[in-house]
Amino acid sequence: MDTYGWYPEDNENLTDNEGSMDGEDFLAAERDIRKRLGDRELDFDSLHAISNIYRAATAVRRRAEREVLAQHNLSWGGFTILWVLWVWGQMDTARLASECGLAKGTLTGMLTTLERRHLVEREQVKTDRRKVTVALTSDGLTLIEDLFPRFNAYEVAMSEGLSLTEKRELARLLRIVTSNAVP
Amino acid sequence: MDTYGWYPEDNENLTDNEGSMDGEDFLAAERDIRKRLGDRELDFDSLHAISNIYRAATAVRRRAEREVLAQHNLSWGGFTILWVLWVWGQMDTARLASECGLAKGTLTGMLTTLERRHLVEREQVKTDRRKVTVALTSDGLTLIEDLFPRFNAYEVAMSEGLSLTEKRELARLLRIVTSNAVP
DNA sequence: CATGGATCGTTCGGTACCAAAAGATCTCGC
């Protein structure tokens, strides 16, 4: 069996990761990865940069849904839709899907859900009847205006420990990754 | 109507965002947000830092599923499970769920899918029959060893434009956010 | 022993989410 077939039989000499993780444990986990796979031709810096994005996104999303959004029966996606319509005003579904990072087929179902709750409304475009524009209702406006400041407070809490410079640097680096990933 | 009730009626004087977005457009979009909501007491730096995490994660995930994982019929979650088992070896389902960032109920279903494809196998722990450990099969090992180098190449492509220092800085900042979000 | 509480994995009900196909409408060459 060549080096590529190497496989860990036990966890000796590796960091114990039982229980909940803090920042130290994450670093330790990344060291373990390097110890396991260090003899291969891999780019570990890209690996950690990219995989930490998803890890952070999942953690932030799940906690937001539990602690901020659940009391209003909103999913992350539903909240995003309201937020985008609030900031940019009404728009057609193709643009809305792109802004929200959703497939347009996904958007259809979620709009139906939001429409049933009278938070948004659809309207067929007169000049091009293939298109549909979506807008907040007054209920939707009330909800997002009440909810968003609390959501922003949550975002502040999630970026605790980052300086102003670091927040801006984080946003900048993520913009670069995003434009790499959007074909 | 007070300032809080202000609502955009049209998109004049705002950046046109039709079509696909690049890094410039993202910055423009963030400027629009500030223009729309700038008179409120919100922390825009936290907002952009946090919301860009999710945007980047979604874009990276979707493209990976399409361009790297689809040819092996793997979802992002399924891939993550194989990867974690590869790096750390067999473990019980609770730890596996935590490492993968999945709810344990979700993991059950995905393990069943992977087990049906003979990529992983479950085994009841002798000393504590409540527990179940999960391990890669040899098919699973072959798959991840073939797939991971290509996945890593994808990660390199996604971090194009970032220097080594920036990749490490990105990983570091995201670790801070993640530990804020894991309660 | 016995039994109540803690700790596992799984099941359940429901939404989110995607890619691909279908259906509706517009546009442009002829």
Place this chain on the structure above:
DNA sequence: GCGAGATCTTTTGGTACCGAACGATCCATG
């Protein structure tokens, strides 16, 4: 005008994914 192709949204079929409820197993205390 009129039919072919382009461009929209919705529908479809299937997986991922969550929280909560459930059932099995372990363990501490009397």
